Structure formats: C-alpha cells, structure tokens
Amino acid sequence: DTGVSQDPRHKITKRGQNVTFRCDPISEHNRLYWYRQTLGQGPEFLTYFQNEAQLEKSRLLSNRFSAERPKGSFSTLEIQRTEQGDSAMYLCASSLASLAGGYNEQFFGPGTRLTVL
Amino acid sequence: TQLLEQSPQFLSIQEGENLTVYCNSSSVFSSLQWYRQEPGEGPVLLVTVVTGGEVKKLKRLTFQFGDARKDSSLHITAAQTGDTGLYLCAPRDDKIIFGKGTRLHILP
Numbered sequence: 001d002t003g004v005s006q007d008p009r010h011k012i013t014k015r016g017q018n019v020t021f022r023c024d025p026i027s028e029h030n031r032l033y034w035y036r037q038t039l040g041q042g043p044e045f046l047t048y049f050q051n052e053a054q055l056e057k058s059r060l061l062s063n064r065f066s067a068e069r070p071k072g073s074f075s076t077l078e079i080q081r082t083e084q085g086d087s088a089m090y091l092c093a094s095s096l097a098s099l100a101g102g103y104n105e106q107f108f109g110p111g112t113r114l115t116v117l
Numbered sequence: 118t119q120l121l122e123q124s125p126q127f128l129s130i131q132e133g134e135n136l137t138v139y140c141n142s143s144s145v146f147s148s149l150q151w152y153r154q155e156p157g158e159g160p161v162l163l164v165t166v167v168t169g170g171e172v173k174k175l176k177r178l179t180f181q182f183g184d185a186r187k188d189s190s191l192h193i194t195a196a197q198t199g200d201t202g203l204y205l206c207a208p209r210d211d212k213i214i215f216g217k218g219t220r221l222h223i224l225p
Contacts, residue, residue, distance in 0.1 A: 004159070031211075042205045042215030043160065056212060091159050095211075103209050108159025 002026060004109035006092050012115045013082055020078045021112045025094030032075045033106060034067055035091040043091050049075060050097060082116045089113050120144070121206055121216035129222040133195055138219040140206035141188040148209040149189045151180055154218070155202045165209055196223045 005024045013019050025032045031050050035043035046065070047057045051072040060066070064082075069075040079086055089111040095104035122141045130136055140149065148167045152160035164173050166182035166189060173180045177200075179192040193200055205218040 033211075033213075035213075040217065042203075042207070042218045043213070045212045045214065048211065059212075093159065104211075105162055106213065108161070110158050 004092055004094050004107055006090075006109040006112050008112055009110065010113045010115075012117065014117050015082060015084060017082055018078065018080045019082055019114060020076050021090055021092075021114075022074060022076050023092030023094075023109060024074045025092070026096075026107055029094035029096050029107075030072070031095045031097050031104065031106075032069055033093040033095075034075070034077050035093065035108075036061070037089040037091055037111070038087075046077075079114075082114075084116045087114055087116045121208075121214070123204075123206060123216040123219050125219060126217065127220045127222075129224060130196060131224050132198055135192065135194050136196055136221070137190055137192045138204055138221070139188065139190050140216060143187065145186050146208045147186070149182060149186075150207050150209050150213075151189070151191055152205040152207065152215075153202045154205060160203075160205055160215075193221075196221075198223045198225050 007022045033048040034046040037043040047060055047067050049069040052069055064080045067077045091108055091111045093106040093108040095106045097104045124139045150165045151163045154160040164180045169184045169186045171182045177194045181190050201223050203218045203220050205215045207213045207215045
C-alpha cells in the first residue's frame with residue numbers, strides 16, 4: 001500500500017501523559033499536514049510542512065502540541081500533558097507541491113484515534 | 118475564516134432513494150471541494166468545482182456550484198449502501214477549512 005500511513009491507529013492514555021503519533025506520507029510528497037477531528041465535526045487544520053520546514057504552526061491548539069518532520073519524510077505529532085479534551089481523531093495528509101505553484105490535492109491517512117481517560 | 122454551513126447534519130434514507138445535501142456560505146469562493154469520509158478513514162476528494170454554475174457528475178453523484186460561487190450542492194441518485202459516509206465541503210486551499218459535514222446513512 002503506497003498511501004499515507006499513520007501509527008498507531010488507536011491510542012488510549014491517561015490524563016497528564018505525553019503521546020506521540022507518527023505519519024508516513026506518500027513517497028516523494030514534499031508537503032505534510034496535520035488535522036484534528038472531534039466527534040461531529042469536520043477535520044480542523046493544525047499545521048503543515050514543506051520538506052523539513054514547518055510553514056504554519058499558529059493553529060496548533062496550545063503549546064502542549066508540537067510537530068516535527070526532521071528529515072522531510074515522516075512526521076511526528078506530540079501532545080504533552082494530555083487532557084480529556086484532546087480526545088479526537090488526528091489525521092495526517094500529504095501532497096506534492098510543484099515549483100510552479102498552484103493547488104495540490106491532499107491525500108489523507110486513516111488517522112490515529114486518541115482517547116484520554 | 119470563511120464559514121461553511123452544511124445541511125442537513127444527518128440524513129438517513131432507504132437504498133434507491135434520491136437525496137441532495139447543501140453547502141452554503143455568505144462568502145464568495147474561487148472554488149469548492151467535496152470530500153467523502155468513510156468510518157475509520159480519512160477524507161477522500163470527490164470533486165472540485167471552480168466556475169459559477171458549474172455542474173460535475175461522478176457516476177450517480179452530481180455536484181453543482183452556485184452561480185454566485187457562494188454555495189454548492191451534491192445530489193445522489195438511487196443511493197446505495199456504499200454511499201454511506203460523512204460528506205464534507207471546503208474551499209480549495211492548502212490549509213483546508215472543512216464544514217461540519219453531512220452524515221449520510223443509506224439503509225439496505
């Protein structure tokens with residue numbers, strides 16, 4: 001399968017613990033995006049990378065959230081000191097942005113479902 | 118932030134029936150996209166509409182962009198159980214801002 005993959009698919013943690021999720025984009029896709037989806041809502045944009053550079057992080061929900069893409073391939077999203085309100089589906093997407101610009105379709109992974117007890 | 122309202126929020130109909138769901142805003146968009154999200158999966162892009170009044174067909178699905186480019190509709194003919202899912206609309210953008218979606222359930 002050459003689509004976007006995310007690991008783990010499900011995570012249950014206790015309030016106050018740190019969690020880290022991994023996203024592997026489609027090979028050679030240079031852009032990678034993170035979204036959060038809570039029950040009954042559409043996905044909410046959090047942050048995105050072009051290669052290693054994080055181009056937008058102002059929409060990360062709090063300073064407990066951070067994301068990295070150190071080698072421009074896979075990315076990790078970390079939530080520190082989890083709270084019950086962090087329970088949600090965390091989705092990753094990737095796209096191939098060309099030098100010519102223009103819109104690039106995002107392909108989404110299956111998500112990591114986080115439950116904070 | 119451009120606010121998109123999707124209606125209805127929930128729709129449950131019998132297989133074989135027709136349905137229409139809506140995506141409305143007070144803002145003008147250069148383009149709108151429709152996605153379908155199945156349970157346990159991420160959204161998948163169905164179509165992008167760009168021109169006011171544009172109609173695009175994808176098998177039994179018909180998408181229309183309003184003349185004023187403020188709204189869009191999705192019509193499904195002879196719904197099938199495989200059409201079940203969350204239908205999301207969003208302006209075309211790198212930082213996608215989705216509506217809340219319409220959760221569609223097709224009963225066998």
